Amino acid sequence: AEAEVRDVAAKLRRYLIPSDVIHLDTGWFETDWQSDYAFSTTRFSNPRAMIADLGHLGFHISLWQYTYFTRKNKVWNELVAGSYGVRDEAGRIAPEDATLDFSNPDAVRWYQGKLKGLLDLGVGVIKADFGEGAPLTGVYASGRTGWFEHNLYPVRYNKAAWEITKSAAGDGIIWGRSAWAGSQRYPLHWGGDAENTNSAMAATLRGGLSFGLSGFTFWSHDVGGFVNRAPRELYRRWLPFGALTSHTRTHGAPPREPWEYDSAFVRGFRRAVEMKYRLMPYIYAQAKASSENGYPMLRTLFFEYPDDRTSWLIEDEYLFGSDLLVAPLFEEAAHRNVYLPPGTWIDYQIGRTYTGAAWHDIPAGPIPIVVLVRNHAVIPHVALAQHTAAIDWSDVELRVFSTDSGLATGSFALPNGELHTLELRPTPTGYALLRDPLGGKVKWRITRAPPGS
Template structure:
């Protein structure tokens, strides 16, 4: 939201008051409390008829400082509030010191200095050792605003006709870029954008987002987490070019500044604050196949799909039943359509026993349709959100007469979990939690009267996914739970995993999805997926095959569409050519399967450190390379593999390699970075490069499915290694078995961990000569 009309004028209908000086500094239990009048105080008379802002600057933990700005402290601070420090708050002994530059609060490696000059407002955030300036709150950077502008101060005695805002403006340095703020599909660098953090079902081709996360990462070595689930408006160099403005409607605004100095360290500290991602089981990394959305299917269709995939040498680890496993007009009532699935428990058991699939997932949402079996019971028991007059809140958008489960009601949570347990009893292993964005804020009253409906809008995604995830954990174990969620907010990374929502079947939409995955990964989400081939429309064969290559290099991979199937033989009339859809899918599925020893080990590190597995933004691995902060068409898979999807029908692709020697995964040819390169690829490859000094462990060629022994019969591939290069070996549960390491003599230490007929290749992996014919360096 913009409060000004350019540099000199206030926006029409708005009154703005700024903190003009720090009048008083009081030391508190955790830091400093600053009294900041909205005019400079030169005499006692200046203290009258004037608003003040209180800015509390406190040490949260090492490298993290909170800043809370308050106008009227008597305003009730309703919930819900983010569940911060879920694993416990680290101890911190803050330090307050006074010197020539002012009063400084230090929280380990991060400090904030309040300038000591009279009649100034100046707060600088910097590394405690003084080596790095991060950002500042300077003159006219903290304030309050009214709209409409009151013509007389007496009018503010009745605030019912006014909106009140608090805002802060942190400085942007020259060349500084800003990233994150959830899964956003527009420009990767947010500088110059206006961003509203408000969950919405807008698809991937709009400025709306399913997953709004109130955290952004700066290229200068810090991040900002805004501590409220309510709507937040940001003007990122878009109102004042040299500042990031954060505003909320209300009387207080709190955010945390998080110091790295590296972006990985920023995310590590952010994950301490909001929660680390949880582990997901090895089977979830395999290929997921969906029925698609409005397609016509029954038990015979499902079986034919899985048999067709097996015949085409593509194992499916998870089969997903989308919406129409329930009858039309009944979603979500947790009841299989008896005409199409007369005995779902037996059917699911048959699928698993046949070996066609390991696990089964079903679609649900938090909406309860009036015509479904669940509505009457839920309404009578008070499990659904109500209007202020006591009636059940309903509308006809999406499902006729649908209500919304009120997860602030503990009894509603118990009931919902019992419905989920009914699905688990029938053999369901995973849940796709769709929707959850269109949460009403007007004329509603939650069971928990202490919550603010506007704050519940974004926060609903957290409590709903938490309910389902914990139900899965209770049934299957703490590390076996898997969601496939669309809506999210800060902290929802604790309940993996998520996918990118509704994208079109176009190369532009694939690029949108890449940008969305990169941004969400920079908010601490380790695991991310998308609809291979695009959701809306029917993909052309070339788009499908290029998307297959991209999708199988994401942490999780799912074939899913809207009104058309995504099994490969329906895309290109069942072509049997080597570069047809079926063979392309088989090759990329096999590649991901072979990568599982590497992927699963990297996933463990991602969970421990709060990092994305894939898509991992280039800046996380190469923060000192300025180009890395602007790369939005490529990504890292873990720390050692670089992937660049192909977006052009010709197969031509341009990509960037940072400094070092990089080896093509497909040909073992090397390139030296930094620099931009162009290649042309067939459908069985893309620019996939291995970082120098990498020990890459691959599964045995021909292994089927994502679950196998990751230490047996493996191929250990060495890429320009030096002494100390290493790779962790993990078992099927993700537990570390030990480390393979290059010793002083160039030999491989830790060989006793390996089993079976394993091999070692010193110059990269054993490659197939066929790739030499389909990859052209331009």
């Protein structure tokens, strides 16, 4: 309900937990799960005003919906009158589980009109849930059966939601669950309803790496698992893994808000999310480079090190962009065995250096995850902000991770700007930019890691 949404927004700001999106799942309609594309009048007194007020706090609103309908749904008569549903072999629209037919251009226009009404209220993104349940025996407006249309269904679904969001809200983005070849054009997607277990956390990473190898740049997952309330210890370890994913989503069986656990958990939660927001220039530059080249943001080790045989065997670590190696903690422990590809690697949190092409037992830092930086990498940081619109992009710290006096390189892009390569050369007192690609638009502060190097 509106009061709960406003309360969550206020507490996120009160507890100084950087955040940008509040998601309303299956209960924003008058009847839960009845996707009629209208806010409940009993739960939300003025959705437009609520969305505007949250926007002033730096929040975007995400809304759940899906494309399956029963006779009880308020839009049922529209669906039948327009012949927008998939039909059975007898030519009937299934009365208890009608599926919107995205092969029908009129159905697409009807659906996009419903979403536009919400986007015009100020909604930022639509969660395009399900989509994998296209009836195999159904007959579609295309004249084909589900044996042809089944795999195309999520592509058409993703496309319809993405295009109207791009047109009405300015940003092309969805939260999609299902996908097929071609869906990478309509980001982004998440891993679905994971269990709340260590093994599910590990399986989630394997799924994300496979998804990236299938041509998808962006990906997310339900931090802590979805099915039940996230166990505290699992949630604590899963969160930094989620933070070091292109898009971070703490979603699942409630309650999920960090203050519903304890004060120590809130502090740890805040620390992990702050890491992501300080790293936003690195994440943005890597996202831009990845999307321009068709690369995944989360990469298997062999993606960057194809000639290293051991890298082909690793499925519980990943590269976040080109320069950060991430090894989540998949069990209750303060350290783990990590394989490092060839080269020298520097611990992001602790500063210790390691030689690559070898296994190491590496302790996690204050944030419960192992993160290492490629030697001679420049990782841009910004001052902490409570939401991305408040980030000061004119003042950037260039943190040089180097164990010697070698040339250091990195990438940087201002929001909606071009991607630039940063080259820094060693000086008697540290490092200096060879050339300022922004011509004075940004104040560069250059620091060195690890300390004392």
